Amino acid sequence: MNGSVTVRGEVDDNRQLTKTYLWHGLLAATPPALTDPSWTDLGASLVWSYVLDTSPVAPTGAYKVVAVTEDVSGNQSTYQTLNLTVDQTTDRPTIDLTNLVVGAADNALGRNARVTGNIEDDDGVGATGVQIRLNPNPGAAGYPNDNNGWIAVSDPPANIGTLVSWYHDISALAQGPHTVQLRARDKNTADDTVYGNAAIYGWTIQAVPQLGVCMQRRHYDAVT
Structure with missing residues (x-):
């Protein structure tokens, strides 16, 4: 993949959903705590999407997107991770x-x-x-x-x-x-x-x- 990519997901919970958070970075990196500003708050919708700009990963690199949800009781889901290979050289004029x-x-x-x-x-x-x-x-x-x-x-x-x-x-x-x-x-x-x-x-x-x-x-x- 390269350029800007839209990542989509759905959430299912038996209690009211409070937030979905998304983080992205190099594959070898460890996501920080949810209080870190590098996490993106996607709101409380059960269906969400996020436009991921891969241009900082140039020309190639192993990348990942991590999503986690939280309900009104404070319960957090396990981290859901999507691994990606970014290769800007495959998209040339x-x-x-x-x-x-x-x-x-x-x-x-x-x-x-x-x-x-x-x-x-x-x-x-x-x-x-x-x-x-x-x-x-x-x-x-x-x-x-x-x-x-x-x-x-x-x-x-x-x-x-x-x-x-x-x-x-x-x-x-x-x-x-x-x-x-x-x-x-x-x-x-x-x-x-x-x-x-x-x-x-x-x-x-x-x-x-x-x-x-x-x-x-x-x-x-x-x-x-």
């Missing part, structure tokens, strides 16, 4: 390029070229979540998953959204073949190693010659 075809023999771009695309993620992607690197070195250690040479795209998403657009200006590159890598992370991920779709795409910049047309007007005198 999807990148689609809109002017390059993946696997194409040649993606020809002309003058004032740019790389454009869309990113989709259920948690949302923001302005700082999209990075690019141009002409990565195939001989670099760890290539293509090393963390060297990445920069922010020149025109990132304007706002956080689950489907956003971006582009990167590559007009300064020389004419000829080039390669590019794109990667993105969602708004809940601060770790610089957790990105999605660090694939390699190739293209060729072809500077098309300018065609000039000159028109000359000739004047003929009439002969009588």
